[in-house]
Amino acid sequence: xxxxxxxxxxxxxxxxxxxxxxxxxxxxxxxxxxxxxxxxxxxxxxxxxxxxxxxxxxxxxxxxxxxxxxxxxxxxxxxxxxxxxxxxxxxxxxxxxxxxxxxxxxxxxxxxxxxxxxxxxxxxxxxxxxxxxxxxxxxxxxxxxxxxxxxxxxxxxxxxxxxxxxxxxxxxxxxxxxxxxxxxxxxxxxxxxxxxxxxxxxxxxxxxxxxxxxxxxxxxxxxxxxxxxxxxxxxxxxxxxxxxxxxxxxxxxxxxxxxxxxxxxxxxxxxxxxxxxxxxxxxxxxxxxxxxxxxxxxxxxxxxxxxxxxxxxxxxxxxxxxxxxxxxxxxxxxxxxxxxxxxxxxxxxxxxxxxxxxxxxx
Amino acid sequence: xxxxxxxxxxxxxxxxxxxxxxxxxxxxxxxxxxxxxxxxxxxxxxxxxxxxxxxxxxxxxxxxxxxxxxxxxxxxxxxxxxxxxxxxxxxxxxxxxxxxxxxxxxxxxxxxxxxxxxxxxxxxxxxxxxxxxxxxxxxxxxxxxxxxxxxxxxxxxxxxxxxxxxxxxxxxxxxxxxxxxxxxxxxxxxxxxxxxxxxxxxxxxxxxxxxxxxxxxxxxxxxxxxxxxxxxxxxxxxxxxxxxxxxxxxxxxxxxxxxxxxxxxxxxxxxxxxxxxxxxxxxxxxxxxxx
Numbered sequence: 001x002x003x004x005x006x007x008x009x010x011x012x013x014x015x016x017x018x019x020x021x022x023x024x025x026x027x028x029x030x031x032x033x034x035x036x037x038x039x040x041x042x043x044x045x046x047x048x049x050x051x052x053x054x055x056x057x058x059x060x061x062x063x064x065x066x067x068x069x070x071x072x073x074x075x076x077x078x079x080x081x082x083x084x085x086x087x088x089x090x091x092x093x094x095x096x097x098x099x100x101x102x103x104x105x106x107x108x109x110x111x112x113x114x115x116x117x118x119x120x121x122x123x124x125x126x127x128x129x130x131x132x133x134x135x136x137x138x139x140x141x142x143x144x145x146x147x148x149x150x151x152x153x154x155x156x157x158x159x160x161x162x163x164x165x166x167x168x169x170x171x172x173x174x175x176x177x178x179x180x181x182x183x184x185x186x187x188x189x190x191x192x193x194x195x196x197x198x199x200x201x202x203x204x205x206x207x208x209x210x211x212x213x214x215x216x217x218x219x220x221x222x223x224x225x226x227x228x229x230x231x232x233x234x235x236x237x238x239x240x241x242x243x244x245x246x247x248x249x250x251x252x253x254x255x256x257x258x259x260x261x262x263x264x265x266x267x268x269x270x271x272x273x274x275x276x277x278x279x280x281x282x283x284x285x286x287x288x289x290x291x292x293x294x295x296x297x298x299x300x301x302x303x304x305x306x307x308x309x310x311x312x313x314x315x316x317x318x319x320x321x322x323x324x325x326x327x328x329x330x331x332x333x334x335x336x337x338x339x340x341x342x343x344x345x346x347x348x349x350x351x352x353x354x355x356x357x358x359x360x361x362x
Numbered sequence: 363x364x365x366x367x368x369x370x371x372x373x374x375x376x377x378x379x380x381x382x383x384x385x386x387x388x389x390x391x392x393x394x395x396x397x398x399x400x401x402x403x404x405x406x407x408x409x410x411x412x413x414x415x416x417x418x419x420x421x422x423x424x425x426x427x428x429x430x431x432x433x434x435x436x437x438x439x440x441x442x443x444x445x446x447x448x449x450x451x452x453x454x455x456x457x458x459x460x461x462x463x464x465x466x467x468x469x470x471x472x473x474x475x476x477x478x479x480x481x482x483x484x485x486x487x488x489x490x491x492x493x494x495x496x497x498x499x500x501x502x503x504x505x506x507x508x509x510x511x512x513x514x515x516x517x518x519x520x521x522x523x524x525x526x527x528x529x530x531x532x533x534x535x536x537x538x539x540x541x542x543x544x545x546x547x548x549x550x551x552x553x554x555x556x557x558x559x560x561x562x563x564x565x566x567x568x569x570x571x572x573x574x575x576x577x578x579x580x581x582x583x584x585x586x587x588x589x590x591x592x593x594x595x596x597x598x599x600x601x602x603x604x605x606x607x608x609x610x611x612x613x614x615x616x617x618x619x620x621x622x623x624x625x626x627x628x629x630x631x632x633x634x635x636x637x638x639x640x641x642x643x644x645x646x647x648x649x650x651x652x653x
Contacts, residue, residue: 125481128500129401129490135500199483203402203490285400287491293394328480331400 004030004066004108005220008053008099009073010043011035013180017213018071019046025221032065034058036091053095059102062109069111070103071220072096074152075119075145075173089148096152100159103166112168113219114156115212118279120149120172123202123328130333133172133277144322156275164272169219174281174332177352178209184321186356188311194292195310198301202288202329205281208347208355215280218343278341279332282349288329291353383410401501402490405470412492413462419452420459423599424558425653428460430606433552436467439506440609441544442513443632444554445532445640446521449563449582451475452597453522453556454515458492460604461511471513472505474540478579499539506547514540516629519579526564530557530644532637538629541612545619545628550609553632555639558602561650563587600650605643607635 005022009015010033023031023046031046033039038050051057062070074092103109121131122141140150153170160168175185185204188194207215292299302310304323311320337343347355387410390396396406420426434440444457458471474497480486495501497514505512515521520533544551567583587594610632618624 125486126477126496126498128498129495129504130500132500197483199487201487201491203398285398285402286394287398287402287404290394290396290398293392328486331402333400 002029003027003068004032005069005071006032006034006062006065006067007046007071007073008034008095010046010048011037011039012073014209014213014216015073016041016043017210018073018216020044021213021217022071022220025217027221030065032061032067034061053099054091055098056102058098059105062102062106066108067103067106068108069113069220070099070109071113071115071216072099073115073216075115075117075149089145093148093151093155096155100155104159104163109163109166111220111224112156112159112166113216114153114168114170114275115216116153116170116172117145117149118172118174118205118281118330118332119146119322119325120153121330121332122146123322123324123330125328127328127330130331131279132333133279133336136277146322146324153275160275161273167224168275170275170277171215171219172277172279172332173212173215174205174207174279174349176209176212177206177356178347179355181209181356184319185325187315187318188321188326189291189295189297189356191297191311191315193298193300193314195300195302195307195314196288196292197304197307197323197327200304200327202326203285203331204288204291204329204349205285205331206347206349206352206356207281207345208352211282211345211347211352212280215337215341215343215345218341219278222341278337278343279334280337280343280345281332281334282345282347282352283334284349285331286349286353288326294350294353295357398491401472401493401495401505403470403472403493404491405493407491408470408493412488413459416455416459417463420456420463423597424456424562424602426456426460426558426602426604428464428604428606430608431461431464431466433606433608434461434465434469434511435550435552435609436465436469437509439509439547439549440511440552441506441540441549442471442511442552442554442606443540443636444513444515444556445530445636446515446517446559447524447529447556448522448559448597449565449584451515451522452562453559454513456559456602457513457554457556457604469511472510473513474502474515476518481577499543502540502543503546506543506549512549516540523565523568523580523582526560526566529560530640532633532640535629535633538625541625541628541632542619544612545615545625548613548616550611551628551632552609553607553635553639555605555607555636555643556602557604557640557643557647558600558650561600562597564598598651601647601652603643603647605639607639610635 005028007015007019010019016039019031019033022028033043033046033048034051034053036052039048049061051061074096103112121135122137140147156168156170176183177186289299300310304327307323308320390406396404398404447453454473458473461471462468470493473494475489475494477496479489480496502512516535517533518536524533563582563584565582565584569581569583573579573581615624
């Protein structure tokens with residue numbers, strides 16, 4: 001069976017890496033990369049389409065190429081450069097809507113993989129020690145990045161309800177780390193003096209950028225979860241794990257409870273009309289103070305309201321990570337990633353952090 | 363109390379070792395080379411700094427007498443339930459220290475704390491490192507599931523914030539969430555009575571408008587605070603006693619977790635047990651500021 005995969009945000013390093021990795025994988029014969037800007041490197045056999053996913057052009061791309069799987073890199077935006085600030089958020093949100101609209105109409109689409117972030121849980125004093133995938137807040141976090149990600153995931157939930165035949169996976173990635181990771185938090189941690197919120201020490205979880213690419217590839221290449229309900233039966237079909245009558249793509253459909261052949265990855269709690277969600281993070285957690293010490297930098301605790309100003313004094317601008325994250329932090333439970341997705345990151349939180357000890361620019 | 367120290371001759375060597383240990387600790391801390399668990403518990407910091415800081419308060423200032431320690435399970439999940447008093451929750455820290463110092467396996471009691479603890483600067487910084495976590499079902503389940511010894515003060519702010527005139531009268535025990543959690547895990551409930559905490563800051567008044575502005579449950583007025591300023595924040599040196607009672611098994615109710623009547627009855631049983639233990643212990647102690 002041949003598969004065509006569409007990867008959005010392909011011009012950023014993790015996107016390029018993922019597209020190449022997917023092209024080399026057996027069972028995939030075409031990889032199409034989409035982005036606003038051309039990739040800085042040669043993508044090899046990956047076909048590049050320069051398109052704005054906020055425009056209807058994306059629908060034409062999806063239709064014309066018989067896309068089977070869409071991998072949407074939702075939050076891997078660099079904190080500065082073209083995808084920065086308000087316009088970057090707009091690209092992420094409007095782009096996701098357009099892309100989902102295109103996918104909803106394309107019958108060829110069978111799978112949708114959203115790269116999301118654990119920021120969707122927000123950060124407050126009322127947080128449990130660990131978030132599990134089911135603890136998605138009922139109401140959106142008050143604002144900023146968490147809210148954007150919450151909205152993006154809610155669009156994807158809506159899409160999954162309308163297309164229950166598409167198997168949708170949401171990967172909530174922890175803070176990225178590693179030599180090439182470039183996020184608001186890594187920029188903050190690379191400052192010569194790291195301002196922190198006085199009296200608070202958030203707990204953080206990191207994911208090495210190589211593991212981020214790897215888990216996206218794993219989710220894309222995993223066998224399609226069985227027991228999806230074909231489109232015709234979507235209305236009123238509430239039964240969980242009902243066997244599909246006519247598996248449309250040749251994948252053997254079986255009830256979820258059926259024993260899986262040895263070696264297959266049991267891809268999550270397959271349930272029609274709902275995305276399968278995984279928290280993805282390296283093992284363990286560190287305190288911010290601990291992270292700063294391990295990176296060999298001095299910390300500078302200041303009262304929260306002064307943080308943006310102090311940050312402006314020590315660093316050359318750039319976006320400050322959300323103050324709520326620097327105050328309360330967040331740790332997620334990754335049991336489901338290990339047991340159901342069958343993914344084990346190569347780098348623990350500590351190792352991912354240690355690998356960050358270098359300048360991303362050279 | 364403290365173990366009998368060796369002869370005076372052994373002292374220099376002991377101090378040598380202590381100094382070397384302290385230096386190793388400082389090096390670990392500066393390099394960030396220590397591990398914390400998924401709740402943020404930092405045993406290195408707790409054992410080396412936090413507990414030694416509290417120990418003089420426990421041994422010399424409040425002269426805590428502990429009894430019934432054999433009722434605390436040596437291993438596996440357990441739920442320690444105690445009365446709450448004293449305007450600020452020093453009693454829970456003293457219980458944590460009692461178990462750490464006097465239990466044969468030196469277990470760390472994992473305290474469940476109100477979200478206020480995690481909202482205020484400095485306490486937020488230290489609470490998780492000392493092994494405390496938010497009092498919510500998810501965290502209790504996770505801790506008990508991991509076989510930890512969990513400490514809960516079900517009276518909450520109603521307990522520590524009650525007036526001095528109501529001392530040693532147990533307040534309402536929340537909604538029984540802690541009992542339900544113990545039932546789910548078959549964890550024994552160890553009732554604990556703490557005497558002495560009521561006298562450290564005799565609460566005679568509250569300033570609700572100020573409390574509202576500051577987002578606090580109450581602003582304490584004691585005979586010395588705020589009249590004497592920071593001096594008034596020094597707790598009175600009352601005599602403390604902590605008594606651990608026989609554990610109440612919960613395994614037999616394992617299939618009745620969803621029955622609210624069972625949960626209510628068990629909650630009441632725990633509450634009455636602690637109240638009786640308190641009365642007995644009060645009589646045993648005698649004067650609040652004796653020795």
